[in-house]
Amino acid sequence: LGATGLLKTFVGDYRVKLERETWVENLVDAALAEPLSNDLVAGTVMDLGDITGSGEVQIQEKVKKSGRTSGVTYGWVHAVEVTIRVVLREGYEALFADQVMTTMFSQPGDSGSVVLNEKNQAVGLLFAGSGTLTLFNRFSNVLRLLDVYL
Numbered sequence: 001l002g003a004t005g006l007l008k009t010f011v012g013d014y015r016v017k018l019e020r021e022t023w024v025e026n027l028v029d030a031a032l033a034e035p036l037s038n039d040l041v042a043g044t045v046m047d048l049g050d051i052t053g054s055g056e057v058q059i060q061e062k063v064k065k066s067g068r069t070s071g072v073t074y075g076w077v078h079a080v081e082v083t084i085r086v087v088l089r090e091g092y093e094a095l096f097a098d099q100v101m102t103t104m105f106s107q108p109g110d111s112g113s114v115v116l117n118e119k120n121q122a123v124g125l126l127f128a129g130s131g132t133l134t135l136f137n138r139f140s141n142v143l144r145l146l147d148v149y150l
Contacts, residue, residue: 023095025083028137028145029127030112043150045114047072054139054150055121057100062118065126065134067110075104075134084135086128099135100124106134115139122150 035041043051046066057063057077064074079101085093104115106129115124115136124136143149 023085025095025097027096027098027141028125029094029096030125030137030142030146032146032148045116045120048116049120051114051116051122051150052120053122054143055117055119055123056140057115057117057123057138061123063102063104063115063123064118065104065106065110065113065115067106067113067126069107069109070105073105075102077102078133082135086135096127096135096137098138098141100138102134102136103132104129104134105131107131110134 045051048064048066057080059077059080061077062074063077064072066072077100081097082099082101083095083097084099085095087093100115100123102115106113106126110129111127113126114122115126117123122139124139125142126134126136128135
C-alpha cells in the first residue's frame with residue numbers, strides 16, 4: 001500500500017503528490033536546424049517584412065509576430081525578467097527565467113515565431129501563450145546560448 005493508499009484509508013479523499021524542491025532554470029526553449037541550402041533561408045517574416053537585426057525589449061514596448069496558427073498579432077510588453085513554471089505535459093513542468101510577458105495573442109502552433117519590435121528587430125522567440133498573454137525568450141539569450149547569429 002503506497003502513501004496515497006494509506007492516506008485514503010485513514011483520512012478520505014486525499015492523495016499524495018510529489019513536487020520538486022529544486023528547479024533548474026531554463027532561459028530558452030528552442031531548437032536548431034541546418035538548411036539544405038542557404039538559398040532556402042530568407043531574412044523575412046511573413047506579412048511583417050525583413051528582419052533588421054536584433055535588439056533588447058523594454059516594458060511597454062509594442063511587439064508583433066506572425067504565427068503559424070494565429071497569423072499576425074500585436075501586443076505590449078507587460079513584464080521583463082519573468083520567472084515562471086510552464087506545464088510541458090501533465091505531471092511535468094519546467095522553470096523558465098528571464099522571460100518576457102506580453103499582451104500579444106498566440107495559439108498552439110505559434111511556438112518558435114520570432115517576435116519583432118516596431119523597428120523589425122528580433123527581440124524574442126515565442127514559446128508559450130494563450131488568448132490573453134504570451135511568453136517569449138529574449139532573443140539575445142537565444143543567440144548566445146545556441147551560438148548563432150543573424
